[in-house]
Amino acid sequence: MEKIKQRFSKSTALENVLSDRHIDAQEQELADDTDAFTSSSELEVDISLRLKLSESTNSVNQKSNCETEDVETREMYVPDLDTENPMNGQTVFEIISTDTIKDGHSNFVIYRILLTKSSIVDRNPVVIERRYSDFQQLHLDLSKHFKEHMEAISFPKKRLFGNFTPKTIAKRSRAFEQYLTHLYSIDEIRFSHTFLEFFYLTDLKEAYNCLLDVEYEKAIACFQKVLLIQEKILGFLNLTIGKTLCALVSCCQTVEDNMMGLKYGRQALKCYTNHEDNKYYLPLLQSCVHLSWKTGEDKEKLEEILNQKRRDSKDLPSLLSVVHSSVIL
Incomplete structure (x- = not known):
């Protein structure tokens, strides 16, 4: 297939928000994600238990990276919408480890956040990494769009000194866990674009970029990671999850990973049960x-449904072409 030249615009929704941001005196204090003081960043509060949990999910982290994976590895990423409903129960946010990264003359802390479902034995936990500045940007964006809700939600402030002491990092980690849990509990915030982009927008962009570059194996790995995060935040049986599943179907079909493609496809069809007029449905x-x-x-059954739903005899666009046409942020 000829390489698709269409690329994402560099002007994302997040960058548009940043361009007109007004930062008051208190927010300016939060804006610096660095500190001249360097210290160990490992958490002192029950750090040994959390690091063990981090090690136990290390394989999940590796599989979440956008690297080529074999068919057996991909098996764990196919959700079963008949037996699991992650909407039952809350998502648990837990910071399991941290690292202090030196960047020139300054440092910043990386927080590793484990996302799991509390109501089931979560076979597919996922870990994401975020900086203090990522949390801060989330807070500023949400405060702009959900002022009334955010007035009651506290956010850990930056300190002039000692931002990298184990005690400060441990305290801030617990605060970030409570912060995300509080935001998640407010549906208006939980399903907002601002909240969702904190968790997976970068990975989603990378996935579509790989797809457009016809690097389908890498795209599959990226979409799998996005799917894991989306199912923790959104649950199943919605159009956002369906769109990600359709991208996975089209990529698997292109690389002739037909069995995996069919498994993703069957789950995707359930997301469009009440949305048969959606442009993805018939190509899917x-x-x-x-x-x-x-x-x-x-x-036979799928073919019968397809023939019933088609309004004319014209050829349908391929699912891959529909996915391509939807690559707009």
């Missing part, structure tokens, strides 16, 4: 019919 259904044929699975 067509892909599932083709993948069923390729894998020797029964395609």
Whole structure:
């Protein structure tokens, strides 16, 4: 396939927000993510237990990176919408470890956040890494759009000195856990673009960039990571998850990973149960019919539904072309 030249615009929604941001005196104090003092950043508060948990999820971190994976590794990323409903129960945010990174003459702290579901045995935990400045930007953006809600939510301030002491980092880590839990509990904030972009927008952009560059194996790994995060924040059976699943179906179909593509496709179809007019639905259904044929699975029922839903005899666009046409931030 000829390499698609379409690329993402560098002017993202986040950058637009930043361009017209007004920072008052208190926010200016928070704006610096560095400190002249250098110290160990490991948490003193129950750090040994948390580091053990971090080690236990290390393989998940590695699989979340956008690297080529084999078919067996991908198996864990296919959600089963019949047996699991992550919307039952809360997502737990836990900072399991930290690192102090030296950047020139200054330093910053990386916080590793473990996302798990409390109501089930979570087979697919996911870890993301964020800096203090990422949390700060989230707070400023949410304060701008949800002023009434945010007035009651405290945010850990920067200190003039001692930002890298183990005690400060431990205290701030606990505060960040409570902060994310509080935000998650407010539906208006939880499903906002601002909150969601904190968790997966960068990975989503990278996934689509890999797809547009016809690097489908790398795109699959990136979309898998996005899917893991989305299911923790959004739950299943929604159009956002469906769109990510469709991207995975199209990539798997292109690299002829037909069995995995069909598994993703079956789950994606459930997201469009009440949205059959969505532009993804018929191309997705067509892909599932083709993948069923390729894998020797029964395609009669899917083919019957496809023939009933098609309004004319014109050829449907491929699912991959629909995914390409939707790459706009």
